Amino acid sequence: VRPALIALDWGTTALRAHLLGTGGAVLEARAEPWGIARLPEGGFAAAYDGIVHGWPRLPAIASGMVGSALGWVEVPYRPCPAGEEDLAASLGTVPGRDLHVVPGLLDAGRPDVMRGEETQVVGALALRPELADGALLLMPGTHSKWVRVAAGRVRGFATYLTGELFAALRGHTILGRPARDAGAAPEEEGREAFARGVLAAAESPDRLAPLLFTARSLVLTGRLGAAASVEYLSGLVIGDEIRAGLAGGTVPAALIGDPSLCRRYTVALGLLGAPEPAVLADAAPAGLWRIAVAAGLIDSAAAGDAA
Amino acid sequence: VRPALIALDWGTTALRAHLLGTGGAVLEARAEPWGIARLPEGGFAAAYDGIVHGWPRLPAIASGMVGSALGWVEVPYRPCPAGEEDLAASLGTVPGRDLHVVPGLLDAGRPDVMRGEETQVVGALALRPELADGALLLMPGTHSKWVRVAAGRVRGFATYLTGELFAALRGHTILGRPARDAGAAPEEEGREAFARGVLAAAESPDRLAPLLFTARSLVLTGRLGAAASVEYLSGLVIGDEIRAGLAGGTVPAALIGDPSLCRRYTVALGLLGAPEPAVLADAAPAGLWRIAVAAGLIDSAAAGDAA
Numbered sequence: 001v002r003p004a005l006i007a008l009d010w011g012t013t014a015l016r017a018h019l020l021g022t023g024g025a026v027l028e029a030r031a032e033p034w035g036i037a038r039l040p041e042g043g044f045a046a047a048y049d050g051i052v053h054g055w056p057r058l059p060a061i062a063s064g065m066v067g068s069a070l071g072w073v074e075v076p077y078r079p080c081p082a083g084e085e086d087l088a089a090s091l092g093t094v095p096g097r098d099l100h101v102v103p104g105l106l107d108a109g110r111p112d113v114m115r116g117e118e119t120q121v122v123g124a125l126a127l128r129p130e131l132a133d134g135a136l137l138l139m140p141g142t143h144s145k146w147v148r149v150a151a152g153r154v155r156g157f158a159t160y161l162t163g164e165l166f167a168a169l170r171g172h173t174i175l176g177r178p179a180r181d182a183g184a185a186p187e188e189e190g191r192e193a194f195a196r197g198v199l200a201a202a203e204s205p206d207r208l209a210p211l212l213f214t215a216r217s218l219v220l221t222g223r224l225g226a227a228a229s230v231e232y233l234s235g236l237v238i239g240d241e242i243r244a245g246l247a248g249g250t251v252p253a254a255l256i257g258d259p260s261l262c263r264r265y266t267v268a269l270g271l272l273g274a275p276e277p278a279v280l281a282d283a284a285p286a287g288l289w290r291i292a293v294a295a296g297l298i299d300s301a302a303a304g305d306a307a
Numbered sequence: 308v309r310p311a312l313i314a315l316d317w318g319t320t321a322l323r324a325h326l327l328g329t330g331g332a333v334l335e336a337r338a339e340p341w342g343i344a345r346l347p348e349g350g351f352a353a354a355y356d357g358i359v360h361g362w363p364r365l366p367a368i369a370s371g372m373v374g375s376a377l378g379w380v381e382v383p384y385r386p387c388p389a390g391e392e393d394l395a396a397s398l399g400t401v402p403g404r405d406l407h408v409v410p411g412l413l414d415a416g417r418p419d420v421m422r423g424e425e426t427q428v429v430g431a432l433a434l435r436p437e438l439a440d441g442a443l444l445l446m447p448g449t450h451s452k453w454v455r456v457a458a459g460r461v462r463g464f465a466t467y468l469t470g471e472l473f474a475a476l477r478g479h480t481i482l483g484r485p486a487r488d489a490g491a492a493p494e495e496e497g498r499e500a501f502a503r504g505v506l507a508a509a510e511s512p513d514r515l516a517p518l519l520f521t522a523r524s525l526v527l528t529g530r531l532g533a534a535a536s537v538e539y540l541s542g543l544v545i546g547d548e549i550r551a552g553l554a555g556g557t558v559p560a561a562l563i564g565d566p567s568l569c570r571r572y573t574v575a576l577g578l579l580g581a582p583e584p585a586v587l588a589d590a591a592p593a594g595l596w597r598i599a600v601a602a603g604l605i606d607s608a609a610a611g612d613a614a
Contacts, residue, residue, distance in 0.1 A: 069527075077528070106528065110517075113524045143520065159520040161480065168475035173468065207514055207551045209544070210417075213450065213466040217420045220376075221384070221413065237516070244514045 001025050004302035006052055007288035008062035008099075010071075011116055012037050016284070017051045019058075022302045024289035028055075036065045036072075044072040048099065059297040061288050063102040064116035067092055072099075077106035077113055083153035084122045084287075088294035102291055107156045114157060116284070117145045120256050121154055123287030124280050131253055138245065138252035138277070140238075140265045142167075146245045146252070160241040163261075166234055175215045175233055178226035185227035191267075193228035197235020198268045201243060208240040238268050246272060254278040308332050311609035313359055314595035315369035315406075317378075318423055319344050323591070324358045326365075329609045331596035335362075343372045343379075351379040355406065366604040368595050370409040371423035374399055379406075384413035384420055390460035391429045391594075395601035409598055414463045421464060423591070424452045427563050428461055430594030431587050438560055445552065445559035445584070447545075447572045449474075453552045453559070467548045470568075476544070477537055482522045486537035493534075498574075500535035504542020505575045508550060515547040545575050553579060561585040 001021035009016040013035035019028040034040055034047040042049075044066070052060070067075035075092030082105055092101040104115035117139055125132045132152040139145040142163035148155045170176035179185075185193065197215075204211055215233040218224035224232055242265070245252070251274040255262040262279045270276060293303045308328035316323040320342035326335040341347055341354040351373070359367070374382035382399030389412055399408040411422035424446055432439045439459040446452040449470035455462045477483035486492075492500065504522075511518055522540045525531035531539055549572070552559070558581040562569040569586045577583060600610045 110521060111524050111528050111530065112520065113527050158517045159524070160516045161482070161519045162516060164480045165476070165516070165519070168479040169472070172475040172479045173471045175468070207547060208516065209467045209469060209472070209548050209551060210465045212468045212472070213419065214417060217418050217466070220420050221418050223418065240514060241516050244516060 001027065002302065003027060003056050003058055004298050005289060005292050006055060006058050006060035007285050007292070008048075008051075008060065008066070009064055009116065009119075009284040009288070010062045010066035011035050011064040015047055015051055018285040018288075019055050020285060020289055024286060026285055036068070036070055048097070058098075059292065060097070060099040061091070061102065061292045061295075061297060062099060063119035063284065063288060063291075067101040067103060068115055071101075073101055075101050075103040078103040078118075079106045079108055080157070081150075081153040081155045082118070084125075084290050084294045086153070087118060087122065088291050091291075091295055100292070100295065100297060102288070105154055105157070107158075109156065110158065112157055112159050114145055114159070117147070118154060119287035119291065120283040121147055121149065121287065122290050123283030123285065124254060124256055125149065125152060126286045126290050127280060127283060128254060128278060135253040136250045137254050137256060138265065139256045140261050141257050144241060148250075158245070160245070162237050162241045166237045169212070169233060169237070170230055175212060176230060178216075178219050179228075179230035182225075182227035185225060185231060189225060189228045190231040193224065193231040194235040194264070195267070195271055196224075197232040198239035198242070198271045199235075200232075201236045201239030202272050208236065211236055211240075234264070235268070238265065239272070242268050242272055242274075246274065251275060252277045254280060256280045256283055308334065309609065310334060310363050310365055311605050312596060312599050313362060313365050313367035314592050314599070315355075315358070315367065315373070316371055316423065316426075316591040316595070317369045317373035318342050318371040322354055322358055325592040325595075326362050327592060327596055331593060333592055343375070343377055355404070364405075366599065367404070367406040368398070368409065368599045368602075368604060369406060370426035370591065370595060374408040374410060375422055378408075380408055382408045382410040385410040385425075386413045386415055387464070388457075388460040388462045389425070391432075391597050391601045393460070394425060394429065395598050398598075398602055407599070407602065407604060409595070412461055412464070414465075416463065417465065419464055419466050421452055421466070424454065424464075425461060426594035426598065427590040428454055428456065428594065429597050430590030430592065431561060431563055432456065432459060433593045433597050434587060434590060435561060435585060442560040443557045444561050444563060445572065446563045447568050448564050451548060455557075465552070467552070469544050469548045473541055473544045476519070476540060482519060482540055483537060485523075485526050485533035486535075489532075489534035491534060492532060492538060496532060496535045497538040500531065500538040501542040501571070502574070502578055503531075504539040505546035505549070505578050506542075507539075508543045508546030509579050515543065518543055518547075541571070542575070545571065546579075549575050549579055549581075553581065558582060559584045561587055563587045563590055
C-alpha cells in the first residue's frame with residue numbers, strides 16, 4: 001500500500017487529516033484544534049503545512065467549513081439531488097496548492113445547507129453499499145442532519161439544532177441550574193431520566209416549548225432529581241427531534257457520528273419503536289477518498305478497488 | 308386617601324414596592340435591583356427595611372420568588388383551581404415582621420408552577436372584571452404563562468420558556484451570530500423579518516427544532532439579512548408559542564406584561580388571525596391589594612370600595 005491522497009476534514013473547531021493509501025486505506029491519522037475559527041498564527045496555510053508536515057507531496061482534498069464564506073476558499077453550495085459524481089464535478093481549489101475542496105449541499109426547499117456531512121454520506125454509502133438504493137441517514141450532533149438518500153444521491157435533508165439547543169439550554173437557562181448545582185446523576189438514574197424525557201417529548205400532544213419548562217417544574221415539585229434533570233432535558237430535545245424526524249414515516253437506517261451520542265440516539269429511537277440502526281463512527285475519510293477518485297485526483301493504479 | 312398597605316413584587320432580579328392607600332390607590336412606587344438572587348448585604352431583612360424606609364408601619368404583603376425555596380420564607384404551591392380567596396387563605400408570614408407572602412400556584416397535571424403571576428392574574432381580574440367569568444390570559448416574558456380563568460379562579464396554566472429560549476439562542480448559538488456581527492436592522496426590515504418568522508412557525512407543518520436552523524440557512528443563502536435574522540428568530544419562537552397556545556381553540560382575551568413585549572405578541576396574534584387582546588402593563592399592585600383585603604389585612608374602613 002503506497003500513499004495516494006491527503007484527506008482533510010476541516011470544520012469550525014477541528015482539523016483532522018488522514019494519509020490514505022492505495023484503495024483508500026488509512027495509513028496515518030492526525031488531528032489539531034485548528035478549525036477555521038481557531039487557526040494558528042499564519043492562518044490556513046500554516047495550519048495546512050503543519051498538519052501535512054513530513055507527508056509526501058500528494059493530491060489533497062478537504063471537506064467542511066474550509067469551503068465556506070469564512071473558509072480558505074469559498075465553494076458554492078451544490079443543489080440537491082447530488083452524489084459523489086456531482087460533488088467531484090464541483091470541487092473548488094486553493095490557489096497555488098494541489099488542494100481541492102468539496103462543496104456543501106443546498107436543499108433549496110426549506111432552505112437547508114450542509115458542509116462536511118455530504119462527504120460523510122458519500123463515505124457511508126461506500127462503507128455500506130446497501131444504503132445507496134434508498135435510506136434515511138441520521139447524523140446526530142451540534143446540528144443534527146436527517147439525510148434522504150436514493151439512487152446513490154442525497155435527495156434532501158433537514159437540520160435540527162439539537163446539540164446546540166441543548167448546550168444553550170443547559171448552560172444558559174434556568175433549566176440547567178439544578179444539575180449545575182447538583183453535579184452528575186448516578187448512571188442508572190440518569191438513564192431513566194433520559195428515557196422519561198424522550199417519552200415525554202414523543203407522547204405529548206404538546207410541542208417542545210411548553211415541555212421544556214417541565215425540566216424545572218418536575219424538580220420544583222419533587223418528581224425529578226436535580227442531578228438527573230439535565231438527562232431529562234437531553235431526552236426532551238432528542239425525543240422532540242426524533243419525533244419530528246420520524247413524522248415522514250421513514251426510520252433511519254444508519255447513524256453516523258460520535259459513538260456515545262449515537263448510543264443515546266439508538267436508545268431514543270428504540271423507545272419510539274424504531275428498529276436499531278447501523279452505526280458508523282467516522283465516514284469522512286472514505287467519503288473523501290471516493291470523491292477524489294471520482295474527480296480523477298488519484299492515478300488509476302492507486303485508485304485500485306476503490307473502497 | 309391614607310396609607311393602608313405595603314405591597315411588594317419580589318422576583319429573582321428585582322424588588323418593587325408600592326405604598327397603597329384607601330381603596331388600593333397607589334401613593335408611591337419604588338424599585339431596587341434587589342431580587343432574591345441579587346440581595347444587598349444584610350440579605351432579605353436589609354432589602355426589606357431599605358425599600359420601605361420612611362413609610363408608615365403597615366401590614367405588608369409580597370408575591371413572587373420571595374416565597375420560593377430560595378426566598379425569605381417558603382410558601383408551598385397552592386393547587387389549582389385557586390382564586391384570591393384561596394391565595395388569601397394560604398399566605399405565609401415572615402417571622403418577626405408583619406409581612407405576608409402569597410403562595411405560588413401548582414397545575415398538577417403537567418405539572419406546572421408559577422410564583423408572582425397568580426397575583427398579576429388576581430389584579431387583572433380586579434382591573435377588568437369582565438375577564439373573571441372565563442378568559443385566557445397571556446403573560447409574555449422570560450417564562451410566558453398562558454392562564455385559563457373561569458369563575459374568578461385560575462383553572463390551569465402552561466409555561467413557555469420563550470423569552471429565556473430566545474435569549475439563549477441569540478446569545479449562545481450560531482443563530483445569533485449574524486445579528487451580533489451586523490448590529491441592529493432598520494426598523495421596517497426588522498418588522499418584516501419578525502412577521503416572516505411568526506408565519507414560518509405558524510404555517511409550517513414542522514415543529515420548532517428544524518425551523519430554527521432556517522435562521523441560519525436563509526442568511527447563508529442570501530434570502531434574509533444578517534441584521535434582521537435575530538428578528539426572524541424572535542418571530543419563530545414567539546410564533547411557535549402562540550401556535551401551540553392557540554391549539555386549544557381559545558384566543559387570549561388579555562396580555563399582561565411589559566408594553567413593548569405585549570406589542571410584539573399583539574402583532575403575532577394578529578398575524579395568526581386572533582383578535583387584538585386587551586393589554587395590562589402591571590397588575591401586581593391591584594392583585595396584592597385584593598389578596599390583602601381578602602385576607603383581612605386591611606381594616607374595613609381603609610378597604611373601602613376595594614378596587
